[in-house]
Amino acid sequence: MLKINFYGLVLAVNLILISFVxxxxxxxxxxxxxxxQSSTPRTNSSKKKIxxxxxxxxxxxxxxxxxxxxxxxxxxxxxxxxxxxxxxKYADNTQLAWSLTTQERPRFWFxxxxxxxxxxxxxxxxxxxxxxxxYETPVKLNQIPGVISISLPDTKEPxxxxxxxxxxxxxxxxxxxSYKIExxxxxxxxxxxxxxxxxxxxxxxxxxxxxxxxxxxxxxxWNDAITILGELRRNGLQNHEWKELxxxxxxxxxxxxxxxxx
Numbered sequence: 001m002l003k004i005n006f007y008g009l010v011l012a013v014n015l016i017l018i019s020f021v022x023x024x025x026x027x028x029x030x031x032x033x034x035x036x037q038s039s040t041p042r043t044n045s046s047k048k049k050i051x052x053x054x055x056x057x058x059x060x061x062x063x064x065x066x067x068x069x070x071x072x073x074x075x076x077x078x079x080x081x082x083x084x085x086x087x088x089k090y091a092d093n094t095q096l097a098w099s100l101t102t103q104e105r106p107r108f109w110f111x112x113x114x115x116x117x118x119x120x121x122x123x124x125x126x127x128x129x130x131x132x133x134x135y136e137t138p139v140k141l142n143q144i145p146g147v148i149s150i151s152l153p154d155t156k157e158p159x160x161x162x163x164x165x166x167x168x169x170x171x172x173x174x175x176x177x178s179y180k181i182e183x184x185x186x187x188x189x190x191x192x193x194x195x196x197x198x199x200x201x202x203x204x205x206x207x208x209x210x211x212x213x214x215x216x217x218x219x220x221x222w223n224d225a226i227t228i229l230g231e232l233r234r235n236g237l238q239n240h241e242w243k244e245l246x247x248x249x250x251x252x253x254x255x256x257x258x259x260x261x262x
Contacts, residue, residue, distance in 0.1 A: 049244065050213065050214055050217050050225070050229070050241045050244045050245045050248070051214075051217060051218060051248070052086070052217040052218075052220075052222060052225065052245060052248050052249065053217070053218055053219065053220050054086050054088075054220065054222075054249075055100065055220035056088075057088055057096060057098060060164070061096065061098070061164065061189075062096060062098075062129065062164055062166070062189050063094070063096075064088070064089075064090050064092075064094030064095050064096040065094055065095070065096075066093060066094055066095075067095060078253075079111060079113045079145075079253055079254055079257070080111070080113065081110075081111070081112060081113055081114070081171070081184055081186050082097075082110065082111050082186050082254075083097050083108070083109065083110050083167065083169070083186050083187060083188035084109040084110060084111060084147065084226060084246065084251065084254070085097040085098060085099050085109075085188040085189075085222065085249075086098070086099060086222055086249045087249070087250075096189065097187070097188035097189065098188055098189035098190065098191070099188070099189075099190055099191075099221075099222035099223040100190070100191055100192075100193045100220055100221045100222065100223065101159070101190055101191070101192050101193070101221060101223035101224055102192070102193065102194065102195055102216075102221055102224055103159075103192070103223070103224060103227075104158030104159060104192070105151065105152035105153070105154065105156060105158055105159070106151075106152065106159070106190060106192070106223050106224075106227070107149045107150065107151045107152075107223070107227045107230075108124070108126075108149065108150050108151075108167045108169075108188075108190070108223075109147065109148070109149045109226055109227070109230060110147070110148055110149075110150075110169045110186055111145075111146075111147050111148075111251075111254045111257065112141060112144045112145055112146065112147075112148055112169075112171065113144075113145045114141075114144055114145060114171060114173050114184075115144065115145065116141060116142055116143070116144050117176075118173045118174055118175065118176065119141050119144065119171060119172070119173050120172040120173060120174060120181060121138065121171075121172050122138065122139040122140075122141050122169065122170065122171045122172070123136060123137070123138050123139060123168075123169075123170045124136065124137050124138075124139050124150045124167070124168065124169055124170075125167070125168040125170065126152065126165055126166070126167050126168075127165065127166050127168070128163065128164075128165055128166075129163070129164045129165070129166070134156070134157075134165065135152060135153075135156050137150075139169070141171070143260045143261070144260065145257070146257055146258040146259065146260040147230070147254065147257055147258065147259045147260065148259075148260050149227070149230060149259075150167075150169075158192075159190075159192040160192065161192050161193065161194050162191065162192070162193065163191065163192065164189055164190070164191050165189065165190050165191070165192075166187055166188070166189050166190075167187060167188055167189075167190060168185055168186070168187045169185065169186050169187070170183065170184070170185050171183075171184045171185070172184075190223055193221075195219075199215075199219060202215060203215060209228050209231075209232060209238075210228075210229075210232070210238060210241060212224075212228055213225045213228040213229050213232075213241065213245075216228070217245060222249075225245060226245060226246075229241050229242040229245055230242065230259055233259055234259045234261075242255065243255040243256065
């Protein structure tokens with residue numbers, strides 16, 4: 001009887017030890033790494049990625065044009081003189097650089113690769129689909145190369161909803177050791193489109209610029225998204241999201257270029 005009690009006692013002790021070891025081991029780990037949850041870098045899995053959903057131009061869109069070449073001696077580096085716009089490519093080898101905006105007076109973004117020493121003058125022009133000039137202004141380019149933006153002044157009439165407008169940036173440049181003036185241009189289209197009541201309610205729920213940029217990108221309003229992220233990056237914020245948005249449309253090298261003051 002005593003022998004049975006002895007083995008029963010041994011069995012009970014073993015069971016207790018088995019149940020105790022994991023807890024004790026976890027206790028030792030916790031003591032070895034205090035505040036382990038706060039010291040371990042968190043993965044940013046909850047962070048919303050900037051995803052641009054490119055819409056289709058739809059009926060009434062301008063016709064695409066064939067991309068023009070450029071003379072290398074006029075360019076400060078290998079990057080193109082281009083509007084920062086998504087491009088729709090067609091089967092006939094033409095393409096259309098364009099975007100949507102909700103803004104009455106949107107901002108227009110360009111990458112200028114020319115050096116200041118070879119740039120003589122520059123002019124921005126906004127025209128309607130008939131080619132009539134809506135707004136024109138000279139542009140100072142003292143800090144190029146880099147990304148620039150141009151806004152419509154409050155004194156100009158707002159863009160009409162569902163109307164197409166073409167923006168141009170004209171630049172006169174000269175090659176080093178040459179008196180020949182070359183005229184270069186970058187252009188793209190923009191259409192103002194109203195948002196739905198449901199979309200407006202979603203926007204009204206946040207005052208955060210990054211969340212608004214995410215909303216605009218997701219709903220196809222490239223112009224609004226790039227303007228918000230461009231201003232944040234100009235002020236030293238949200239560099240990753242700016243880069244993410246531009247790279248989504250193939251602007252890999254331009255995404256790291258500086259944004260110059262307007």
